[in-house]
Amino acid sequence: MIMAPETLDGTLAPVRHVLLDFDGPVCSVFAGFSAGDVARSLAALLSGPDGAPPGHEESDPLAMLRRIAETREDLVSAADSHLTQLEVEAVERARPTPGGVAFMEACAATGRSVWVVSNNATAAIDRYLSDHGLRDLVAGTFGRTAGRPESMKPSPELLIAAMRAADAKPGECLFIGDAVRDVEAAHAADMKTIGYANKPGKADALSAAGAVAVVTSMETLAASVT
Ligand SMILES: [Mg+2]
Structure with missing residues (x-):
């Protein structure tokens, strides 16, 4: 299901750089080690x-x-x-999100770079990307700054760092996240968000927070990248 599909298409069209949350859109980090x-x-x-x-x-x-x-x-x-x-x-025991890899591949195929921006530790994200052969699909990884929990979303700090690394303007970027704090962080960075509602009730919360569109499947989102 997609909310506001016309908004989804219009939102994706100008995007050159996709900033992607990790726990949710890419995998379920704590699926095996809760x-x-x-x-x-x-x-x-x-x-x-x-x-x-x-x-x-x-x-x-x-x-x-x-x-x-x-x-x-x-x-x-x-x-x-x-x-x-x-x-x-x-x-090591995380569960890949269905459609997560397809989404990253669709971004690569259409000339868009993908930057992982997450409150998780960079070392853990990089381990996952390596273990799953995804390094070539990701331009950079921005996990929380070690020893500075205040860098975590809803702070825009990590998104701004990724945007700088991409040498991009906010209007060329899009953030995909599954939590209200993701939408808040993107808003503070002047960036649009598509919400990934992977649990009941999240769609309304993500929309209310200001996500321009909400999807319930990364496979659907992958298919929308053209
Ligand atoms: Mg998340």
Whole structure:
């Protein structure tokens, strides 16, 4: 299903550079090593004489990292590097998103470059791309900046970095993401977003946040790239 298909075509036409979120449009990062298990592992690694880290009850390890950054600056560096290792483990069992590769191939075939922009660690993203033979389809990878969780979306920082690397203007770029924070980050970078609604209820949330179009299948989106 596509919402506003005429908008989808019109949105894709001027795009030279596609910025692509990782967890969702490319793969399900925590399909095999669940987000809850990763979060519990991270909390255990960071627990010490002071007790458990802030956000230890979170089932989303990235949310825990944000919580740590809010009140325990001293723990951020260790938290980020432990989480990076856990994400690298997780991507070994990640589940590819149907149509994700077809979408990247369609971009390549039509002369569009693809840049992965993600709150996940760059090392984990690069591992996944290598393991799945996708390196040639990606111009660059912009994961969260190590030790700086504030670089994560909804900050536009990573999108702006990718846009600079592409030597592009916002109007030549498009962001594809599956979370409201993706739409917010793109908006802050003056860039349009197509939402990928991979779960019930997400389509409305992505549209309400300002996505110019929403798809429920990356295969559909791949077929729209001409
Ligand atoms: Mg995502």
